[in-house]
Amino acid sequence: MHRAQIKLCNELREISPHVKNMKQLEYVVLARRVSQIKEELRQGVRKPYKEVIDVSWGDPHRAGLKPLTFVRQVLSTCLYPELMNSNRLPADVRQRAQRLLGGCAGGSVGSYTATEGIPEIVHSVSEFITRRDGGVPSDPENIYISPGSQWALTNILNVLVNREASTRTGVLTPMPCHSATTLGIMGLGGVVVPYYLSEEQGWELQVEDLHQALESAKGVCNPVALYVINPGNPSGQVQSRKSMQEVIRFVSERRLFLLADEVYQDCIYGENSEFVSYKKVLTEMGPPLSDTVELASFHSASKGFMGECGLRGGYVELVNLDPAVLKYIKTLFSTDSCAPVLGQLALDLMMNPPQPGDPSYPLYDMETQHIRTTLVHNAKRAVSVLNSLQGFCCQPVEGGAFAFPRVYLPPKAIQKAKEVGMQPDTFYCIRLLEEAGLLFSAGCEYGQKEGTHHIRYNTTDEIKRYSKYSINKYHIKTVFSSGQIPAWLKISGQIQKDIKSNCAL
Structure with a gap:
């Protein structure tokens, strides 16, 4: 041979x-x-x-959905700063590009950034979360920008899955669930513990099914986390506040880490449906739950009105994690240097779109x-x-x-x-x-x-x-x-x- x-x-x-x-x-x-x-x-x-x-x-x-003009104009200007001298672009486009480039080392999108992301953009994400959740504080120190939400989820799973333990690590995972997550759990050596959403009830997540899933895991693995997708992918349901409260009580009682995939939060179609983040519901429930339940929530510039899948920009916010654990998460994230800079810029543009009175607002509003x-x-x-x-x-x-x-x-x-x-x-x-x-x-x-x-x-x-x-x-x-x-x-x-x-x- x-x-x-x-x-x-x-x-x-x-x-x-x-x-x-x-x-x-x-x-x-x-x-x-x-x-x-x-x-x-x-x-x-x-x-x-x-x-x-x-x-x-x-x-x-x-x-077939068209990219947002404001987003592409700002990104184009960041890639080719000479466009800031062109009066053909709206003033707020040029101003935003100048501000974003000011946060890049050397004023260039070709430079590395800090592991957790460009500091100004990390703060933008933090401010967005606070606005979204009605004033619930968000600490920039607990936010990590990543090359897409799936990358961030995989790295958090990497922290949770113990490959050296005699009993394998289990993650309660909804069925149906997009395949990237289930493959990621398996690739890390974890066990997918399925819990089935109730199709007859509009793909509702029912806590009794979570209990059944835990029972099925006995003798097979040690479940350490519960993964939820809201709105659902591919099931398309939106969780009610009551359902989320039940889930939070469940993970607290069973001492599970809560992983909340919320990348479709801008895509709500049901007349009686409303997106509420797990972090907001957790905070509303008050102590001791709000002080003890460990939560990682994920969002992305790939979905919703942005739809910028190829730019690879997402983030994870961590809640109630031990500072000693956060240190290792930062080390793990640093193995990839930083998220793509254009993806980080796209996140900033998603968090801070044009406002009424801005030159770009009328077109942005019409397009969205x-x-x-x-x-x-x-x-x-x-x-x-x-x-x-x-x-x-x-x-x-x-x-x-x-x-x-x-x-x-x-x-x-x-x-x-x-x-x-x-x-x-x-x-x-x-x-x-x-x-x-x-x-x-x-x-x-x-x-x-x-x-x-x-x-x-x-x-x-x-x-x-x-x-x-x-x-x-x-x-x-x-x-x-x-x-x-x-x-x-x-x-x-x-x-x-x-x-x-x-x-x-």
């Missing part, structure tokens, strides 16, 4: 077993087929559609109102269309960026999927891709109760845009029109190859 091959084999054997246990995402098979279909379309292969429409990602700009109207309309329209389809049941989308409808598949279709080694909802997504050129995410990737099947749909995208491809046509006629296995369930050789490849990994 060649020496390079021997070395590679040794390296593979030395890979962390926790990383090896991370399963390949179902989306990989779908993405591979999308690339093949796009190439076939470029080569002129005839299909019932002219393009593939991807509604699986939670990327606002990818879905348009985005809000679009998101609310799309969410309501998506639920309406999905619920009009036979075999679909979609709970109301109160917030976030996704709908997570349940799909009722006939037993024969489920059996056919199992015969080829694939989850039924992944199999369904592949057929919808093949026949209609639509790419959805399979629900099995996010966690679901046994015997149920779902798909995840990004509500940022206007569902009318691809209604001409008729989900109705490819769902009802092929799945429910007869008891026979539809013709399209016969997979092509290439997909079969992809399925086997995926199952072998």
